[in-house]
Amino acid sequence: PTIQLLIARANEGGGYVRYLWEKPSSHTVAPKLGYVVAIPNWGWVVGTGIYLDDVDAALEKIDNQVSGHIHKTMLLIAGIAILSALVVALSGLLLNVSEHRVADAKLKQLAQRVVRSQEEERARLSRDLHDGISQWLVSIKLQIEAAVIRLSGTPEQAAAAKLSVERTATQITDVLAEVRRISHDLRPAILDDLGLAAALEHLCQEWSSTASTPIAFHAGAQVDTLSGVANTVLFRIAQEALTNIARHAQATQIDMQLHADAGHVTLEIGDNGIGFNLDQIDDHPKRGIGLRNMVERLEAVGGSFSLRSSSEGTVVTARIPHSTAPVYPHV
Structure with missing residues (x-):
C-alpha cells in the first residue's frame, strides 16, 4: 500500500507524502516524510525522504545547543555587569579616598596658615607692647622713682618732682590711649556691642x-x-x-x-x-x-x-x- 501511495502521488504530479517506513539503522517502523515525482518518458518514479524522528532529534539537539549558548551568554553578561559594578564601586571608593586625602591636605595647609597668622599677630602685638607700652612704663617707673627721691629734698627738688609727676601723668594718658588702640586693633568693642x-x-x-x-x-x-x-x-x-x-x-x-x-x-x-x-x-x-x-x-x-x-x-x-x-x- 505504501508503494502504491507513493506512485499515486507521483502520477498526480508529485509532492510530499507522509508514511511509515522501517529505519535501516534501528529496524523499527518510524514516520517518514517523502517527496516523489514521476518521470513519464522513462516510466520511473523518483523520490526521497527523511525520517521525522531524526528531524526531531536534530532539532532537539539544536535547541539544546542554542539553550546552552544562551545560558553561557547570560552568565557572561551577568559576569560583565557584576565586574563593571565592582569597577565602578572601586573607582568611586578610590575617588572618595582621594578626595578625602586632598581635603585633609587642604585642612592641614589651612591649619598651618591659621597658626602662622596667629603667630604673626602675636609677634605684631609683642612689638607693639615692647616698642610702645613697655618703654613708656619703664620711663614712668624711672620718673616716679626720681620724683620720690626729690620730694624728700630741697624745695627746688620738690618742685622738679611735681613737674616730673605731671609729665608722668601725661605719659600714663598716652599709655592708656595706646592700650585702647591695641585693644581696638585686636577686636573693636563696637563690633560686639552694635x-x-x-x-x-x-x-x-x-x-x-x-x-x-x-x-x-x-x-x-x-x-x-x-x-x-x-x-x-x-x-x-x-x-x-x-x-x-x-x-x-x-x-x-x-x-x-x-x-x-x-x-x-x-x-x-x-x-x-x-x-x-x-x-x-x-x-x-x-x-x-x-x-x-x-x-x-x-x-x-x-x-x-x-x-x-x-x-x-x-x-x-x-x-x-x-x-x-x-x-x-x-x-
Missing part, C-alpha cells in the same frame, strides 16, 4: 578723618546675622583692604558696601585708584601678603574671595554664608 555694620561705619569714619580719603559706606538689611567669628573676618578684611588702598592704590574715593541675600552676607570694597596686574602678584610677595591673608581668613569660615582690578580701580569682594561654622575657631 554689630558688623556699625563697626564698619565707624571704621570708615576713622579712616576718612585720618587718611583724608573719603569713603562712601552703605549697609543693607539683614547684614548682622553672622557669627562673631565671621563678623571679625569681614572686619579684618575691610581693614586689610583699606591698608592696601593706602599703600598702593593712589585712590581719591573709596566705596564700601555691606549687603545680604538669601544665602550670603557680602562685603564689597572698591576704589578709583590705579589698579594693578593680577598676574604679577606672585612677582611681588610683599604686596600679595595682604591678599593671601584675606583669602585664608575667608577659607577658615567657609567664605569666598574675589578680586577685580583695572586701570580704573580695584574691587574686593568677600562672601560668607549665613549658616557657617569656622574650620578653625581663631581667625
